[in-house]
Amino acid sequence: ASGRARVVSTWDFGVGANQAAWKVLSTGGSALDAVETGARWAESELCNPTVGRCGNPDRDGVLSLDASIMAGDGRCGSVAALSEILHPVSVARKVMEQTPHVMLVGEGAQQFAVQQGFRREKLLTPAAEKAWREWLKTAQYTPEINAERRTRPGDSSNHDTLGILAMDTQGQLAGACTTSGMAWKLHGRVGDSPIIGAGLYVDNEVGAATASGVGEEMIRNAASFLVVELMRQGRSPAEACREAIARVVRKRPEASRTLQVCFLAMDRNGEVGAYALHRGFVYAVCDKDRQDDLRDSASVY
Numbered sequence: 624a625s626g627r628a629r630v631v632s633t634w635d636f637g638v639g640a641n642q643a644a645w646k647v648l649s650t651g652g653s654a655l656d657a658v659e660t661g662a663r664w665a666e667s668e669l670c671n672p673t674v675g676r677c678g679n680p681d682r683d684g685v686l687s688l689d690a691s692i693m694a695g696d697g698r699c700g701s702v703a704a705l706s707e708i709l710h711p712v713s714v715a716r717k718v719m720e721q722t723p724h725v726m727l728v729g730e731g732a733q734q735f736a737v738q739q740g741f742r743r744e745k746l747l748t749p750a751a752e753k754a755w756r757e758w759l760k761t762a763q764y765t766p767e768i769n770a771e772r773r774t775r776p777g778d779s780s781n782h783d784t785l786g787i788l789a790m791d792t793q794g795q796l797a798g799a800c801t802t803s804g805m806a807w808k809l810h811g812r813v814g815d816s817p818i819i820g821a822g823l824y825v826d827n828e829v830g831a832a833t834a835s836g837v838g839e840e841m842i843r844n845a846a847s848f849l850v851v852e853l854m855r856q857g858r859s860p861a862e863a864c865r866e867a868i869a870r871v872v873r874k875r876p877e878a879s880r881t882l883q884v885c886f887l888a889m890d891r892n893g894e895v896g897a898y899a900l901h902r903g904f905v906y907a908v909c910d911k912d913r914q915d916d917l918r919d920s921a922s923v924y
């Protein structure tokens with residue numbers, strides 16, 4: 624029954640997120656439930672410095688989380704700068720389903736989460752707090768390329784978000800994105816992950832895209848929307864990601880040498896593609912034939 628169902632996720636930890644999502648897809652569940660389940664796995668089980676409860680805090684020592692969720696029919700919800708709530712992606716889904724809005728931020732998002740029954744809890748780990756105190760000694764904000772692959776929880780790594788895209792047995796698409804954002808960011812900084820069209824975009828007519836890396840570049844280029852629109856014009860997922868990366872480079876050639884930007888896309892036929900600025904971006908693909916497929920993305924540098 625799992626037929627054409629497929630789920631793809633950013634980075635090597637995407638394998639775990641996909642496996643959680645696959646339990647939903649393989650039993651006939653919806654793409655929307657699948658991506659939420661995969662993102663929840665990353666938020667609570669992963670414990671890395673860039674997603675969920677073990678994330679590194681901002682410059683002021685506050686762990687603030689961003690997440691979004693989108694269905695292929697255009698329904699979407701997101702939260703930004705949300706603190707002390709374990710599952711931002713589920714709050715994003717509540718914003719989508721229980722409010723007339725798309726996005727809630729900061730204290731208002733937290734207030735809404737508590738009203739919806741989410742528990743407020745301290746999420747900053749001792750390791751993350753220690754890393755922050757260490758960082759304070761120099762207080763230099765220098766995002767690293769491919770942080771996740773080189774570091775362990777609590778290290779001073781900077782980015783690597785979970786972006787997850789799924790197609791269910793009915794051919795419906797959905798996506799989600801969840802992150803603690805850039806470590807040591809200014810308090811109040813919002814990245815691309817909760818911004819529909821930047822860190823995530825899904826359209827049943829075409830396909831879905833998500834992003835990881837330095838979010839400012841994705842916002843500047845409305846990047847995930849761009850990838851989906853390029854697929855609409857006939858590009859394959861890989862070509863669309865490559866062209867969007869080229870746009871990022873064109874706009875900021877110098878910055879592009881030191882920042883990582885990664886795109887992952889899946890079209891409505893289940894074809895998957897990716898492209899990154901720098902080497903080292905990997906993504907996980909999962910369907911009825913293989914549940915632990917990890918692929919290397921091509922890159923400019």
Ligand code: SD4
Nearest residue numbers: 782783784804814836838
């Ligand atoms: C952000 N895009 O907040 C996120 C961070 C990230 O891989 O993706 N890291 O800018």
